[in-house]
Amino acid sequence: MKIAYSPCPNDTFTFHAWAHDLIPGAEPINVTYADIHITNHWAIDGTGPEVMKISYATLPWVLDDYALIPCGGALGRGCGPLVLTAGGTTDPASLSGKRVAVPSEKSTAYLLFRLWAADHVPGGVGEIEIMPFDEIMPAVRDGKIDAGLVIHEARFTYQNYNLTMLTDLGEWWEKDTGFAIPLGAIIAHRSLNLEKIEEWIRSSVEYAWAHPEVSRDYVLEHAQEMSDDVVKAHINLYVNKFTKDLGEEGYQAIEALLGRAAKEGIVPSFDMKKLRSYK
Template sequence: MDISVGHTPDSDDAFMFYAMFTDKVKSDDFSVTHVIEDIENLNKKAKNPELDVTAVSVHACAYIPNYVMLRSGGSFGINYGPIVTATKPMTIEEIKKSKIAIPGEMTSAYLLLQLMIGKFDYVEMNFSDIPEAVRSGKVDVGLVIHETQLSFGEEGIQKILDVGEWWHEKSGGLPVPLGVNVMSEKLGEELIYKFDKYLQESIKFARDNIPDALDYAMKYSRGKSRELIEKFVLMYVNEVTVDMGEAGEKAVRLMFEMAKEKGLVLDFELKISKPL
């Protein structure tokens, strides 16, 4: 079966899909065409289903009823996640009064920061533009994701809040739910399960062949060093990525329960693929 698969131009996604897209692991059931888009673009595409499988922010699952969340391929932080940056230290009250640059309204980073500090004024921009916008003074505060969580110091900005640490404490040690892969429910439970296993095999292969998978992922390094990209990739392609398991599912459900209580998302049915 021919299927379309969307992922981001990010090194961790590339690492996960390396074996699938280079035929290191094969499937008798699927022939894959991949589509590369920024995460917020993929979130928006999923609202009017264009792809059979796509990476999305966990937050986006509140708005995409035609998709089922896969158990493999999720981005979960283990006591780390998005961070809030500025050029100088700021209090929580000062941060709340600032216009904050965010990487998209449907990103999990945006939802998590609202859960942490309440609603705030914001401006959307591509995540890769946020560090320079903060450094140059275009905005006072920036919410950063991806490898900038590690490289912010090199970009002339500093960490003033750690969303990942806050979630770890608030949730009692659950992983930070950030990104997942979803598949169109119209394809049916059996095909969804088979693709979930196929993606899981690709992830396991990459984790067993790190140097080769990292060579592939470096195409999406955005000028960062191999050392930094390897650290970032291994942070976000972890055991919960292989299978979200009970802890990952509990974290996702908790985030949405908290968001519903605060009126940040409407009530909806969360659909998750059957256990692997």
């Protein structure tokens, strides 16, 4: 079975056991490491592996062919995207007409940014530039872009680039709605044995928690020169109870985000029932 997920610590930690044949009875997997901007488009185009990590924001485009697996993903509190600038300002109005770099136009981060900017940036922002997430902070620091929308471990390292956090979109979302932030979703093609895939992913999460030291070398191999402390903070933040099981709280958060985005015309309308169904 082919699967694609990012090289970020939360994904390599979560899937280590399955990727290394440590889950009894699980089908072996062939892993492709890809940025979520790439997997989002693979899912939409139908050109990707059978199982993928994508943005929750991309689900409305793909739910006819792919099912949401209720484990293995990233959804939580205190883990939202940040809007960064180099000028020291925290005034949202400063973004009016400015160029902003984002990691993907179909990412949850960008969806949250669009919802937030509609209420906080007079006249709206200017040009949006798609940029690999690891290039955004240097581009903001060097003045190549006016502001950057960052995800992943950037929330722990942006100070190293002398950048200022203009807003924490996760904090805004949580205060505005009371819900956790849906970030990365695990999807699988509806033609597969989805119940088994769910079982194997959940077992991989449980194994990672029970034996955190076993995955260490694998995680660090793909951690893009992150320090041990940043890797641990990253995992602790993004691998949580929702990674094991979305539960009702998780599903409600997803429905709130995508329902609001569909109402605003940011994503296409879709059958909300498909979020919870394998059929």
